[in-house]
Structure formats: structure tokens, C-alpha cells
Amino acid sequence: MPPGADPLSPPSPAIHIRQARLELAGRVLFDGLHLDVAAGRFCCLLGPSGVGKTTLLRLVGGLTPPQGQTRIQAGDGLPLAGRIAWMSQQDLLLPWASVLDNVMIGVRLRGGRPDSAARERALGLLQQVGLADRVGDRPAALSGGMRQRVALARTLFEDRPIVLMDEPFSALDALTRLRLGELAARLLAGRTVLMVTHDPMEALRLGHQVLVLTGLPASLSAPIIPPDDPPRPPDLPELLHLQGRLLAELAREVGP
Amino acid sequence: MKAALRALITFAGLLLAWAALVRWAELPHYILPGPERVAARLWSDRALLADHALMTLAEVVLGLLLGTLCGVLAALALMASTAARRWLLPLLLVSQAVPVFAIAPLLVLWLGYGMASKVAMATLIIFFPVTAAFYDGLRRTDPGWLDLARTMGASPWTLLRHIQGPAALPALGAGLRVAAAVAPIGAVVGEWVGASAGLGYLMLHATARVQTDLTFAALFLLALLAVALWLLVDLLLRRALPWLPDSHGFEG
Numbered sequence: 237m238p239p240g241a242d243p244l245s246p247p248s249p250a251i252h253i254r255q256a257r258l259e260l261a262g263r264v265l266f267d268g269l270h271l272d273v274a275a276g277r278f279c280c281l282l283g284p285s286g287v288g289k290t291t292l293l294r295l296v297g298g299l300t301p302p303q304g305q306t307r308i309q310a311g312d313g314l315p316l317a318g319r320i321a322w323m324s325q326q327d328l329l330l331p332w333a334s335v336l337d338n339v340m341i342g343v344r345l346r347g348g349r350p351d352s353a354a355r356e357r358a359l360g361l362l363q364q365v366g367l368a369d370r371v372g373d374r375p376a377a378l379s380g381g382m383r384q385r386v387a388l389a390r391t392l393f394e395d396r397p398i399v400l401m402d403e404p405f406s407a408l409d410a411l412t413r414l415r416l417g418e419l420a421a422r423l424l425a426g427r428t429v430l431m432v433t434h435d436p437m438e439a440l441r442l443g444h445q446v447l448v449l450t451g452l453p454a455s456l457s458a459p460i461i462p463p464d465d466p467p468r469p470p471d472l473p474e475l476l477h478l479q480g481r482l483l484a485e486l487a488r489e490v491g492p
Numbered sequence: 493m494k495a496a497l498r499a500l501i502t503f504a505g506l507l508l509a510w511a512a513l514v515r516w517a518e519l520p521h522y523i524l525p526g527p528e529r530v531a532a533r534l535w536s537d538r539a540l541l542a543d544h545a546l547m548t549l550a551e552v553v554l555g556l557l558l559g560t561l562c563g564v565l566a567a568l569a570l571m572a573s574t575a576a577r578r579w580l581l582p583l584l585l586v587s588q589a590v591p592v593f594a595i596a597p598l599l600v601l602w603l604g605y606g607m608a609s610k611v612a613m614a615t616l617i618i619f620f621p622v623t624a625a626f627y628d629g630l631r632r633t634d635p636g637w638l639d640l641a642r643t644m645g646a647s648p649w650t651l652l653r654h655i656q657g658p659a660a661l662p663a664l665g666a667g668l669r670v671a672a673a674v675a676p677i678g679a680v681v682g683e684w685v686g687a688s689a690g691l692g693y694l695m696l697h698a699t700a701r702v703q704t705d706l707t708f709a710a711l712f713l714l715a716l717l718a719v720a721l722w723l724l725v726d727l728l729l730r731r732a733l734p735w736l737p738d739s740h741g742f743e744g
Contacts, residue, residue, distance in 0.1 A: 321643065324640070328640050345651065346644065347649075374735050
């Protein structure tokens with residue numbers, strides 16, 4: 237079993253997006269789009285800004301109402317709602333709550349009270365992200381990288397089979413981003429992950445497969461499948477080669 | 493500490509300028525009494541002044557509590573129901589076109605010369621700033637938090653209780669600071685229109701009897717009361733919201 241996956245969690249289902257259509261302010265961003273994320277796999281979605289990556293992610297998360305024929309299904313046929321954890325570029329930590337309470341906020345939002353078992357689990361996750369000694373601090377006392385690690389612990393605490401991430405590390409410096417990406421890939425192993433990013437190298441290091449969304453209306457490239465299992469070392473020669481290919485693909489649609 | 497020292501220096505400077513103006517312009521004491529006359533009056537009539545000041549203080553504090561309570565409830569109602577937004581919000585906005593001072597005589601007519609009409613004045617004058625500030629704060633919750641809460645399965649109540657409410661507290665705090673500053677105005681206007689006690693009442697009578705030094709003594713106490721109230725509210729808010737970065741106040 238991969239490390240980080242809870243033995244009690246149900247198996248993570250695949251995500252199938254069919255006939256996705258998005259029209260914003262009279263402009264069709266994409267229409268008839270198909271996308272599959274294999275069960276328990278980490279999929280990275282790249283694309284120029286404004287192409288609709290984030291909206292696609294929001295569609296899957298149920299945060300944007302689907303338009304037209306759009307169908308979004310789980311591989312096991314059960315509804316997606318309630319099986320998704322969300323992580324965004326902003327850490328979205330509540331400034332008035334301690335690190336520990338931030339990790340457990342989901343329990344309170346579902347109308348419950350964190351019991352000792354929940355506390356134990358949250359403390360364990362904070363230890364895994366290396367913040368065991370900061371559990372009582374308020375978010376303002378933490379660095380940007382630490383705050384995003386708390387957000388990662390909060391995402392893991394939700395213990396959902398599907399995790400959607402919208403440029404979760406893009407506000408961080410290069411080194412912090414590298415470390416946090418590896419941490420996330422390790423801890424999220426076994427879950428179905430769809431991550432939007434604008435960093436080709438990040439996508440290649442973390443994803444089982446990398447998809448590129450380009451054009452207007454946008455279409456998806458054939459998936460790129462880097463060698464071995466993620467997280468991959470940043471100095472792998474194949475990654476550099478693939479990065480060149482990805483950049484060329486991204487630049488193709490943008491024009492001169 | 494430095495702020496307190498600066499305030500003290502400013503206060504002393506104003507007193508000196510005042511004393512100098514009275515001396516050089518040779519103003520009669522019933523037009524503008526010098527600070528030493530006012531100080532003497534403050535001391536000699538301290539019992540009378542204290543009685544009236546306590547009355548005004550009680551009116552202001554009661555008005556502040558009641559106005560805050562009504563304002564918070566109104567903001568929550570506006571947040572909770574579309575019907576309240578459609579029916580109550582326009583009413584609230586239009587009600588602000590009616591000057592509170594204009595209805596002061598009516599309040600005295602309905603509620604009598606006692607404390608109730610003054611508390612009602614202070615409540616009315618506070619109600620709107622508190623409602624507007626808190627409602628605004630509730631509506632401006634970071635959309636990212638709302639997204640996150642949705643994916644976590646939050647209900648409208650838990651969302652309000654754990655995210656929107658706490659996030660709106662700084663805005664409510666700003667409304668409360670305004671309320672603390674304007675509450676004494678409401679009480680004093682109420683006292684002017686018809687009362688048998690309070691600093692406003694005392695000022696009116698002292699002026700009519702050309703006891704201008706007593707008017708000034710009452711005015712001084714009123715100002716002191718207003719500043720003390722503001723500082724107290726400010727202190728309580730800082731204590732209640734320790735997570736808020738300090739971006740206001742006299743320091744800096």
C-alpha cells in the first residue's frame with residue numbers, strides 16, 4: 237500500500253469528464269471536452285492562463301454549475317459530491333483559528349465537534365507535514381510555505397478519495413515549491429488527484445500523466461506519461477526533454 | 493506611552509491658547525470663561541456635575557448596548573433571508589434620510605422626559621452604522637473560503653458560525669467604534685429636547701442663566717466621557733480580536 241493512504245478509506249475512483257462545455261461572457265472557452273483521470277492517479281493539467289483550467293477544476297468540484305451537455309462522473313458510478321477535497325493557491329487558513337483548528341475546520345463546518353480521535357489524526361498529519369511544534373500557533377505566525385503545508389494537512393484531514401488542487405504551490409519560492417510538491421505527491425499517493433499548474437517541470441515531477449489544455453475553444457493534448465513513479469527527482473534527464481516538448485506545445489497556440 | 497504624552501502636550505497647548513485668547517481679547521467671563529474659571533467650577537459643583545454625568549453615561553451605555561444588539565440582529569436577518577433583504581434593506585436606507593434630530597421631540601412625547609427617550613435616541617443613531625458595517629462584513633467573506641466550505645459540506649448556519657461571522661468581526665468592530673463616538677450625540681440631543689437630568693440638560697440651563705463656566709464644565713465632562721467610551725470600546729475590541737493585525741489607533 238502506498239504511504240499516506242488510509243487503509244480504511246474506500247478505493248479512489250476514476251474521474252470521467254464528458255462533453256464539457258463552458259461559455260463565459262458569450263465566449264465559448266471549450267465545448268465537447270473529454271478528460272479522464274485514472275483511479276488513484278495523480279494527473280496534472282497545464283495550459284496558458286485564461287484557457288479555462290481552473291473552471292474545469294471547479295466544474296469537477298461542483299463549485300461551478302455545469303453547462304450544456306457537461307457530464308462529470310466517478311468511475312464507480314457513485315456521485316462525486318462529498319468525496320472531494322479542495323486545495324487552492326491561497327492557503328485559505330482562518331486567521332483567528334490555531335493551526336490545529338484550521339486542519340480540523342471541516343468537522344465544525346459539518347456541524348460536529350472535533351473529538352479526541354480527530355485531534356489525534358490532525359496532530360499526526362501535522363507531524364507528517366513537519367509542523368508538529370506549531371500546532372497552537374495562529375497562521376499569521378507562519379511562513380508562506382508553512383501555511384501551505386497546513387493547508388495540505390487540512391486537505392488530507394478531509395480524507396477524501398478525490399483531491400482537486402488549483403495551482404497549490406504557485407505562490408511559493410522555487411525551493412519551497414519543490415519540497416512541498418514532493419511532500420504532497422507522497423502523502424496523496426493512492427488518491428485520485430487532478431492538479432492545475434502552470435509550471436511544466438512541476439507537472440512532470442508530480443504527475444502520473446500530464447495533460448495540456450490549449451486553444452480557443454480549448455482542446456486537450458494526448459497525455460504525456462513521464463517514466464517511473466512520481467515524485468521524480470528534478471534532475472532526471474528525460475524530464476528536461478519532456479519539458480521542452482511541453483513548452484513547445486504550450487507556445488504553439490499562443491502564437492508569436 | 494508616547495501617544496499619551498503627545499495627547500497631554502496637545503491638551504496643555506490648547507488650554508494655554510484658550511487662556512491667552514481670554515486674556516488678550518478681554519472677553520467677559522459670561523461669553524468665554526478662562527480655563528481656570530472652568531476648572532474652579534468643575535471642582536465647586538463636582539457633586540452636581542457627577543450626578544448629571546452619570547445620568548448621561550447610563551443613557552449612552554444603554555443606547556450603545558441596545559443599538560449594537562439591534563444592529564447585529566438586523567445584519568444577521570439581512571444575511572439570512574432574501575425577503576429581509578428585499579423588504580428591510582430599502583426601508584433601512586430610506587430611514588436614514590429622516591434626520592434623527594427631527595424626531596427627537598416625538599420620542600420625548602412618546603417616551604416621556606425620563607431616560608427612555610434618550611436611550612431610544614442613542615439606539616436609533618447607533619443602529620444604522622452597526623447594521624451597515626456588520627452586514628457589509630458578512631457579505632464580503634473571501635470567496636475562496638466559501639468555495640472551501642462548500643467542498644467540505646458546510647450548512648448555511650455552520651458557515652455563518654465558523655467563517656462568515658468571525659470574518660465580519662473586524663467590520664463590526666469598525667461600526668462599534670463609530671457607534672461609541674456618536675452615541676453621546678444622540679443622548680445629548682435627547683436631553684436638549686426635553687429632560688430633567690443629564691449633561692445636555694445642565695448645559696442648556698447653565699447657558700440660559702449665563703453660567704457659561706458651568707456650560708463649559710459640563711461640555712468638558714461630556715468630551716471626557718466620549719473619549720473614555722471610545723478608548724474602552726477600542727480596548728475591548730483589541731482584546732476580542734487578537735488575531736487582527738494592528739492597523740489603526742494613534743501609534744505608528
